[in-house]
Amino acid sequence: MYINNKHYRTIWPDPRCQYVEVIDQTVLPFRFAVVKVQSLAMMVDTIKTMQVRGAPLIGAAAAYGMALAMSADDSDISLTTAAELLIAARPTAVNLSWAVSRMVNILKPLHPLKRNLAAWKQAANIAEEDVKQNQAIGQHGLALIKEAYDGSPFNILTHCNAGWLATVDYGTALSPIYAAHDAGMDIHVWVDETRPRNQGASLTAWGLAQHGVPHTVISDNAGGHLMQKKQVDMVIVGADRVTADGDVCNKIGTYLKAIAAKDNDVPFYAAVPSPTIDWNISADEIKIENRHEDEVLYMAGLNQDNQSAVFRVVAEGSTALNPAFDVSPARLVSGIITERGVFPPSFLRHLETQLIKSDVG
């Protein structure tokens, strides 16, 4: 996507495979900085400190971490140690261990002298696959928007950040939006602030602004009212997990937008790569993590000296509860946008059979 009229991905290798560069997401949206990652240790640190974040991006970063390790030392012990260090950097990130395992499976059988080049090539493949997957989601979502578009401004509401910053490029929920904007359609995005961590007001708004997509930030409270007033034509969100029944687990507050969309006949879509569909869990079984109360009690922003700072926004003497996700039941979901097409929630189980068949075939 574009930043100041220049095309960027969130991660890219030096052409001579000496180092990797990433956008430092800890200083966004108030500052734009690129970090040069020159070693395995630096990549582990980059993942730990969340300079890179978002499941697909973490996977690509870990793959490049393996490549940096092979450049320095292509021995078996180096391979094993690098894999362990990277997996431990963010223990709960599924994409991270998936990407590391894939690298190890390819590199281990090779003669050490062949590992360095193979590692850089394979890391590039992992990054490229993510880009292709998100582009496909964008094209399937674009078709949906085209069906509903009548030439007048088309208003899409989104919650949290499922933009390109969480991926290598394009994003998931925002990929159809970028595709429609780039196709010359008159798209406007309502960006939910997304308390408590403000990923909408910071990352989503910043990304849309950089790419030149018209958008307006709203408090999380405003979306229902805008739907009542016919100011929302479609809702597109990402998801952390989708059940085989089509229930959508996503950032806290998504459920409130899903019921408001239903109450006002606004189509509600979740855009996810198909690996995000969890075939073995029901909505009731999804355990919702309660994150630290400080995320509610404090807020990050820019102080009057234009310095990033953390502020307390709740009086002393009160505590907070901070559930991080909620589940929007399938009955509220118009469709799931995947890289393989758009499916009604009830159709997902058929997709499972298809997927298994094609894998076996």
Place this chain on the structure above:
Amino acid sequence: MYINNKHYRTIWPDPRCQYVEVIDQTVLPFRFAVVKVQSLAMMVDTIKTMQVRGAPLIGAAAAYGMALAMSADDSDISLTTAAELLIAARPTAVNLSWAVSRMVNILKPLHPLKRNLAAWKQAANIAEEDVKQNQAIGQHGLALIKEAYDGSPFNILTHCNAGWLATVDYGTALSPIYAAHDAGMDIHVWVDETRPRNQGASLTAWGLAQHGVPHTVISDNAGGHLMQKKQVDMVIVGADRVTADGDVCNKIGTYLKAIAAKDNDVPFYAAVPSPTIDWNISADEIKIENRHEDEVLYMAGLNQDNQSAVFRVVAEGSTALNPAFDVSPARLVSGIITERGVFPPSFLRHLETQLIKSDVG
């Protein structure tokens, strides 16, 4: 209500009628300060700068402003000027002009020498009536809670601040909560942060903490999930306006909680003094004010030096829309709690007839 174990109202006169004291609401929740208001000019300033806020409280403050004016100068010209200055302090506040008119109607016919004493007496009446009205709301709401209470912790969710700080004492939506807590019931309150102005996280949480009512602040996004998980037994909100059909106009975001309550069979009540019912307007006719975008783009808090400060929370380059209220349709409302009893929305029109009859009788 109690602050540090001492009983306070939001406004009270010096026993010798020399001055009036008010709680300075501009420095809450991070500091508690009482302002001594010694003249009409000071009272006008107190209202303008929102050191006192909330419709019923502004009415009482204006009445005491008239009394301060009469202490200084009991002439006809002083009476007229004071009324004009006070009404101009917050032009859209209905309670303000109502209270000032009531003072003028009583004081104007009197001999100037009798005006000073009469003014202080009448201002005290206006304040006392507000307290009685809110106490009655509390008792009717308490009866509702008692019906549903089974001895285990009873969780009530509220949005924005309809607490005692907006009134002379007790508040509206929070009055039943204080009544239930004071009656020894095991009450716990989920306090919606209430972006963009955070009246929940600041005023509601602070007031509950001071009075010792167990409560937890949540982001506005969390309430729907808590209802899905059976963690909410009742929703009680205030209202800025209720239509004769029982539609509830209240702080932005209330509608999202109303549909979530409906979706999860949680009773949803609005608590209002009966003058808040507007007999002459339909939901569609209510004009929703868009307030300044800076309320979304910036946020007030306490910086690391424990100083109150304003900080930017949205990246430069993005704008915001800030609708201040929304309307929850009557079909989502279980009942309206008034000082005259609890009524299903569809019953309000009967109440109108009753009210007109009793006025004529």
